[in-house]
Amino acid sequence: MRRIRANAQPTALAVVTVALLATTGLGLVAAGLDAAPPRPPRPEAATPAPTSPPPDLPPLPASAPTLVRIPAIGVRAEVVPVGVDAAGVLEVPPTDRPEVAGWYRYGISPGETGNAVLVGHVDSPAGPAVFFDLGRLRPGQTIRVARADATVVTFTVDRVAVYAKDRFPGDEVYGPATVAGLRLVTCGGRFDERSGNYTDNVVVFATRTA
Structure with a gap:
């Protein structure tokens, strides 16, 4: 499985060098199906961000x-923490649990100032997975994230885009921000039968609105 190279945020234990480069992306395991699997939807060609500024909300702890x-x-999915391996490559949820999303636990949590990152499989040998339909999202639609402290944070989609894996926008996904943002990442584009991976990544950019 091919995975995303992530920059790590400072933690209580260590400060890891920021890479801000993603060369691959989430890996997919669609190979082995008897029939051609359904292909995930692609984002529309133009998904502009809203013109109004986000509300002035105090950051959450x-x-x-x-x-x-x-x-x-x-989508209604459990979120599990994921980290990075020794090479600085972002881990993904277990392949036997395609229905869950992964939260990059060395980064920002949803509701804090900065960009929180959730990743998920697009499909599995059993069929569509948790983020199969990310490409259908449109600006103005909402994403709600429940947290361990019993708060629920609402984000509004700004835009949805697809990127070749060698052009993944690492600074926009993992980089600093002045508001509470959310990034959802999965695979998309053409499925390469030889490598067992999709060629692109679908990224949803959202901002906290409630």
Whole structure:
């Protein structure tokens, strides 16, 4: 499985060098299906960000996300923490649990100032996975994230985009921000039968609005 190279945020134990470069992306395990698997939807060609500024909300303290809900595409999924391996490559949820999303636990938690990152599989040998329909999201739709401290943070989608894996926008996904943002990442584009991976990444950019 091919994975995303992530920059790590400072923690209580260590400060890891910021890479801000993603050369691959989430790996997919669609190979081995008897019939051609359904292909995930691609974002529309133009998904502009809203023109109005986000509301001036005080940042929340750190608290791990536990559940993500995306009503527009029928997602209600448990969130589990994921880290990075020795090479600085972002881990993904277990392949035998394609229904869960992963939160990059060395970064920002949803609701803090900065960009929180959730990753998820797009499919599995059993069929579509948790983030299969990310490409259907449109600006103005909402994402709700429940946290361990019993708060629920609402984000509004700004834009949805697809990137070749060698052009992954690492600074926009993992980089600093002045507001509370959320980034959802999965695979998309063409499925390469030889490598067993999709060629692109779908990224949803959202901002906290409640």
